[in-house]
Amino acid sequence: MKLLHTSDWHLGQSLNQFERGFEHAQFLAWLLDTLEAEQVDALLIAGDVFDNTNPSAASQNQLYQFLTQARQRVPHLSIVLTAGNHDSPGRLEAPAPFLSLLDAHVIGHVPRTPDGIDLNRLVLPLKDHSGQVAAWCIAMPFLRPGDVPLVEDATDPYMAGMAAIYAQAYALACQKRSPGQAIVAMGHCHITGGQVSEESERRIVIGGSEALSASVFAPGVAYVALGHLHLAQKLGGDATRRYCGSPLPMSFSELDYPHQVVIVELDGDAVASTRDIRIPRSVELLRVPRQPAPLAQVLAELQTLSLPPDLPPAQWPFLLVRVQLSAPEPGLRALVEAALADKPVRLVRIETRSSGSGQMEAAALVSVDELSNLAPAGFFERLYQHRFGEAPPPELMAAFTELVNQAPEGDQP
Template structure:
C-alpha cells in the first residue's frame, strides 16, 4: 500500500501582506500530478489545512477544487484530513456530508456520543489498497485541546497523559478490527519532544511547550505515524516510523534554504517498508540580500548585482528580505530600498534591521520602582542608547516629543 503524507498547507497565508494563492495552486497542481504518477492509495493531510480559522472564500475554493480533482483522477483514492491548531474544526467539518459521499474523511474535532463519551469508533478509519480491500486502519486524531481528551485526574500532567490515553484507546479499537496483514497508521497534529521548530513561522500550541509528547505514544503496533504542526520534515526521536513531513511551502524567510517536501510511505502488510521524500518544487523564490546583515551601501550593491529571470508575472516574482545593519536610524530606509528595486522583477517583502553596536553591550535591567519613575522620553533615550551606543540626536528627541503630544499617544502613555 502506498500513502502520501503531507500537512501544514496553510491555504490563504500571506507572506508579509503578499497573497500566496499562486504558490498554493502550484503546489496543489503538483500534488495532484504526484498522486497520479505515484499511483497512491491514500492521501493523509495532517492538519493546518488553512492558515486561519476564518479562511477566505478563495482559499476554501482551492481546497475543494483540489479534492474534487483528486477523486476524479483517482476514484479509489482514500483521503483523510484532520484539523490542526490553525483550523476551525467546525468549519472544516461543515461540508462533511458531501465529502463523505466522495470517500473523503474529515476529522475536525473529537466526536462524542449522546451520553458525552468519546466516539472512539469514529476515529478509526479504513484505508484501502489497490485491490479495493482494506489494507490499513487509520487512527485519525485532530489537534487535541484539553477538553477533548479523557480525564486522568491522578496524572501529573492530565493534558499530555490524556492525549496518550486517547491514542491507546483508539489503538485498541483498531487492533480489534484489523485482520492479519492489515497495518495501523496514526495521524496527529501535535508537538513532539525533541522536534525542531522553524523560527518565525510556527505558533506554539501551549505556552511553555508542556504539551510536547513522547514518541513512545506511537508504539510498535503502529506501522507509521503521520504528523503535522512542525514545518521542517524530520524523524521524531530518531524513529523511522514517526515523522513530520513539514510544510510544502516556506512560511517565513527562516526557511529560505530549506527544501520542502511530502513523504511517500510504502507499507508491506502490517509493516512499514520504506519512507521516501518527494521534494516540492518552489514556485516562487525567497531571497535574503545579502546573506548576512550588512551596511546599507553593501545592501544596495548586492541588490544591483542580483541576477533575476526576466518576464516573470507579478505572482511568480521572488520575495526579497533586505538585511541592513544600521549605525543610526534611517527614516527613509524603505524608500531607498524601493527605489533601488523599482526596475527589478522582485517584491520587497521584509526589511530586517540590526544595529552595528557590538554584541554583549547590554544595559543593566531596571527594577520596577526605577521603571515607574521614568518619563516616556527617558525610556526613549534609554532604548536609543542601548541600541546605537550613543545619545539620541536632537531631531529625534523633538520628533518623539511631538508624537507624544498626539491624543492616541497620550492615551497609550
C-alpha cells in the same frame, strides 16, 4: 499499499501583505500529478489545511476542487484529512457528508456520544487499489483539553489525556484489524525533540505543557504521520515516525527547509520503505544579503540583483532586505525602493539590525517600577542606548523633546 503523507498547507496564508494563492495552486496541481503518477492508495493530510479558522472562499474552493480532482484522477484513492491548531474543527467538518461520497474522511474534532468519546469515528479503514481494507488509520486531529479523557490523579491531565486517547484508539484499531493489516496513526502536535520554526509555527502550550512524548505511539503502529512542525524530520532518526513538513516556506526562516511529501509503502502490517519527494518551488524567496550588512553594501547588492525579466507578476520573488545600521536612517525604505526600481521583485520586509545589538551592558537594566517613573525623554534615551550602544545625538534628543512638547496635554504619558 501506498500512502502519501502531507500536512501544513496553510491555504490562504499571506507573506506580509502578499497573498500566496498562486503558490498553493501550483503545489496542489503538482500533488495531483504525483498522486496519479505514483498511483497512491491513501492520502493522509495531517492538519493545518487552512492558515486560519475563518478561511476565505477562495481558499475553501482550492481545497474542495483539489479533493474532487484527486478522486477523478485516482478513482480508488482514500483521503483522510484531520484538523490542525490553525483550523476550525466545525468549519472543516461542515461538508463532511458530501466529502464522504469521494471517500474523503474529515476529522475536525474528537466526536462524542452520550456515553463518551466515539472512538469508532477516529479509527478508519484504508483500502488498497483493489478496494480491500489493507490498513487502519488512527485519524487524530489537534487535541484540545476538552477533547481528551480525564485521567484521575495525573500530574499533567492534558498530557495524560492525550496519551490515553491514543492508547484507546490503538486498542480499538487492534480489535478491528485482521492479520496482515497495518495500523498507521496521524497527529497534529509537537513531539519532544522536534525542531520548531519560531517565525511561523504557533506554539501549542496548554497548561504549561508543550511537547508530547513519542512513546504515545505504540510500537505496533507501523507509521506515524505528523503535522505541525514545518521542518521535515524523523523523530529520533526513525523513518516511520516523522513530520513531512510544509509544502511552502511559510516565512524566510524556512527558506532552506526541504519541502516535500513522503511516500510510504506498506507490506502487510509493516513499512517496507519510505521515500521523500521534493516539491518544486514556484516562487523564490530571497534574502539580500544573506547576513545583515552596512547600508551602502546592501544598496549595491540590490542594484546588481539579477532576475529573469520575463517573469509574470505572480512569480516575482519575495524579498527580505537585511541592513545593519549604526544610527537611525529615516529614509531607509525610499533608498531601498529606489535601488529596486523596475526590478521584478516583491519587497516583503526590511529587517534592520543595529551595530550595537546584543550589547546588553550598554544600558543598565532597570526594574518595572523604575521604567514607570521615567519621563518620555528618559525612556527614549535608554531605548536608543540599548539598541545602538551609545547615547542619542543631541539634535535627535532635541527633536524628540519638541515632539513630546507639541503633543496635546491629554496625549502625553
